[in-house]
Amino acid sequence: xxxxxxxxxxxxxxxxxxxxxxxxxxxxxxxxxxxxxxxxxxxxxxxxxxxxxxxxxxxxxxxxxxxxxxxxxxxxxxxxxxxxxxxxxxxxxxxxxxxxxxxxxxxxxxxxxxxxxxxxxxxxxxxxxxxxxxxxxxxxxxxxxxxxxxxxxxxxxxxxxxxxxxxxxxxxxxxxxxxxxxxxxxxxxxxxxxxxxxxxxxxxxxxxxxxxxxxxxxxxxxxxxxxxxxxxxxxxxxxxxxxxxxxxxxxxxxxxxxxxxxxxxxxxxxxxxxxxxxxxxxxxxxxxxxxxxxxxxxxxxxxxxxxxxxxxxxxxxxxxxxxxxxxxxxxxxxxxxxxxxxxxxxxxxxxxxxxxxxxxxxxxxxxxxxxxxxxxxxxxxxxxxxxxxxxxxxxxxxxxxxxxxxxxxxxxxxxxxxxxxxxxxxxxxxx
Numbered sequence: 001x002x003x004x005x006x007x008x009x010x011x012x013x014x015x016x017x018x019x020x021x022x023x024x025x026x027x028x029x030x031x032x033x034x035x036x037x038x039x040x041x042x043x044x045x046x047x048x049x050x051x052x053x054x055x056x057x058x059x060x061x062x063x064x065x066x067x068x069x070x071x072x073x074x075x076x077x078x079x080x081x082x083x084x085x086x087x088x089x090x091x092x093x094x095x096x097x098x099x100x101x102x103x104x105x106x107x108x109x110x111x112x113x114x115x116x117x118x119x120x121x122x123x124x125x126x127x128x129x130x131x132x133x134x135x136x137x138x139x140x141x142x143x144x145x146x147x148x149x150x151x152x153x154x155x156x157x158x159x160x161x162x163x164x165x166x167x168x169x170x171x172x173x174x175x176x177x178x179x180x181x182x183x184x185x186x187x188x189x190x191x192x193x194x195x196x197x198x199x200x201x202x203x204x205x206x207x208x209x210x211x212x213x214x215x216x217x218x219x220x221x222x223x224x225x226x227x228x229x230x231x232x233x234x235x236x237x238x239x240x241x242x243x244x245x246x247x248x249x250x251x252x253x254x255x256x257x258x259x260x261x262x263x264x265x266x267x268x269x270x271x272x273x274x275x276x277x278x279x280x281x282x283x284x285x286x287x288x289x290x291x292x293x294x295x296x297x298x299x300x301x302x303x304x305x306x307x308x309x310x311x312x313x314x315x316x317x318x319x320x321x322x323x324x325x326x327x328x329x330x331x332x333x334x335x336x337x338x339x340x341x342x343x344x345x346x347x348x349x350x351x352x353x354x355x356x357x358x359x360x361x362x363x364x365x366x367x368x369x370x371x372x373x374x375x376x377x378x379x380x381x382x383x384x385x386x387x388x389x390x391x392x393x394x395x396x397x398x399x400x401x402x403x404x405x406x407x408x409x410x411x412x413x414x415x416x417x418x419x420x421x422x423x424x425x426x427x428x429x430x431x
Contacts, residue, residue: 022102030218035155043114056210068197088287089317093211101138107214170341189389232258236302246320285314288394290401326421338395366418
């Protein structure tokens with residue numbers, strides 16, 4: 001399965017982030033095409049026909065999401081880019097913004113035109129300092145060149161873009177918490193309905209899309225639906241950037257067609273396991289998704305294939321763990337992350353993640369009992385589906401799946417009164 005370069009093609013150019021490079025490589029031609037004669041509804045239909053699905057995790061059809069925005073309602077409409085990439089193992093949006101910020105800006109203007117939005121926002125994770133600097137420069141250059149601001153390219157369409165830096169809260173990757181933060185409030189998820197398409201930023205209809213999703217739009221406009229659908233699968237078309245980390249010889253971001261198998265991605269593209277060691281477990285969509293084992297290597301990495309196998313594609317952040325990894329310690333590290341990042345708004349998530357950390361620490365330190373496994377599963381049952389947002393579900397995925405696939409390892413911790421693995425070993429390529 002070949003690596004493709006649609007979104008990442010300019011990364012091989014000199015200074016791919018510059019306006020000069022972007023314009024030299026067909027940059028802003030899609031915007032010219034849209035503003036030169038396409039009606040907003042035509043753009044929405046084009047994106048619907050392409051089958052583009054949200055690249056941020058849920059995989060919701062992008063064109064359908066845009067189509068939910070009511071027209072002729074007399075309200076302001078907004079497009080907000082979710083650039084708050086904080087998923088353990090995810091690092092592709094940061095590089096998309098660092099290496100090709102104009103791709104995001106062009107896609108953002110097209111999306112704004114499609115839903116009749118005059119002011120768009122990019123909500124950037126605060127720690128992504130270099131990406132922020134590149135975006136600032138790109139936005140300024142786009143204004144100077146007439147791609148942003150009043151009367152874009154002489155079309156009569158006005159589009160303003162504001163870059164907003166978040167404060168590094170994982171919860172603000174959830175779209176309604178992001179909107180609250182953007183409005184100046186504490187970032188906490190809202191009760192839905194109403195959904196952002198009806199009551200979003202400042203109470204107005206709002207589209208929230210991920211960086212990679214918006215960056216795909218200019219390519220679809222310029223190259224067409226058939227080109228986009230020539231890659232991927234029928235229900236999950238197009239290319240996708242996968243972040244591969246952990247125990248692989250060549251960690252990195254790889255753009256491949258959706259539907260590639262995990263075996264191809266991990267062994268053929270990412271170089272396999274260092275030292276020829278055995279694969280023990282892997283996450284298909286970052287630490288928030290249920291883990292898989294070697295038995296799942298032939299799972300197709302698209303939205304349907306991963307879901308059918310019992311997990312989720314999520315952010316497509318594949319974390320690989322070899323046979324030296326302590327599963328209990330790895331899950332404990334993830335639970336500490338989710339307990340720390342819980343916004344505290346709802347009881348199941350706030351209390352449940354805290355207590356799961358205590359139980360997992362007990363098992364890892366050698367003072368746990370077999371009954372603790374039931375306690376963990378009962379706690380997960382009381383969290384999943386009972387929280388304001390998906391963070392509660394995310395916190396349970398690794399716990400339930402690890403007990404399902406590696407129950408014997410948990411029992412070994414109990415019977416041996418401690419971890420059977422070397423404690424100094426750092427098991428995952430995440431912090």
